[in-house]
Amino acid sequence: MKRACTFTALLLFADVVPAQNLVPNGSFEEFTECPDFFGQVERCTGWHNLGAAQSADYFNACADGGFPDVPQSSVAWQEAKDGSGYMGAATFLWQTDYYREFFGTQLTDVLQPGIPVHICFHVSAAGFSPDYWHSARWLSKGMGVRFYTENPGYWSYQNQPYENNSALYLNQVLSDTAGWIIVSGDYIPDSAYNWIVVGNFFEDSLSAPLLADVGGGWEVAYALVDDLSVSNDLTYCGTTGINEPMDMHVLSVAFEPSGSLLRIVVPGEDDSYSVEIHDVMGRFVIHAQERSMNRQILVEMSDFPSGAYLVNLTGPQGVLCSASFIRTLP
Secondary structure (H helix, E strand, C coil), rough: CCCCCEEECCCCCCCCCCCCCCCCCCCCCECCCCCCCCCCHHECCCEECCCCCCEEEEHHHHCCCCCCCCCCCCCCEECCCCCCCEEEEEEEEECCCCCCCCCCEECCCCCCCCEEEEEEEEECCCCCCCCHHHCEEECCCCCCEECCCCCCCEEECCCCCCCCCCCCCCCCCCCCCCCEEEEEECCCCCCCEEEEEEEEEHHHHHHHCCEEECCCCEEEEEEEEEEEEEECCEEECCCCCCCCCCCCEEEEEEEECCEEEEECCCCCCCCCCCEEEEEEECEEEEEEEECCCEEEEEEEECCCCCCEEEEEEEEEEEEEEEEEEECCCC
């Protein structure tokens, strides 16, 4: 699971934009009509069912019984992370390698290429439901988000290849059916995106499906999603605007006065941590591991062009957290 770092960066920006969530109704609380059956994402204000089967689902406590109720629905027993509503989508279907469910909405503002944003959402696994026919037998990883410059419309992977990438995604098998897992990280857009789509954009071999609920009758992996936010404030997480507690990984990123030497201070004393830097296109730039006694890594950036870069702090389990910075040539 990718988390965002708390980080400091000695950077100058022309304008300071107040923190806001660019995802309208990101906690899925507003609705035009209470859901009462499958596939009713459109009843949640501003949201669209984008999978070819149009079968992602909207859950809300207003349902008062039946398939889409909260906390007891046909697929799971789960309180909402925030408020009384959330979304659900299949991330894997056994013996049908092209099937996925997606939902999306238009952002309230266009993402600016090269300007980092912070993405955050909460996810929980469905399964072990008393409703046999709707109890998901499988678990998978891959639930995440992608951005588009326009409404991508309905689509299926039946006749097209998987993208096999996301702006942010859960890179471990989602196995927690009791609580909510937070997925968060920084993202540097490479285009003027104004749509966000939620789902699993990875093929089966990369989704690591795992049979878990052998007593279930629904041959899918199914994930619940709540409290989705995208913000220009890199500490913002959640539609209530409460900053995300990120005390475990603190990453300091700053340029030396010369403007060419990047100083990165990594958390803790664990030498298994290393740093990778990628450019705005996601291309690998440099890997650094050697550090001084005061946990600092120095990276020579004099040969790199100006622009936005992403720093990933990695460990044995993959990316622990990320931060971003902008290099400006003198």
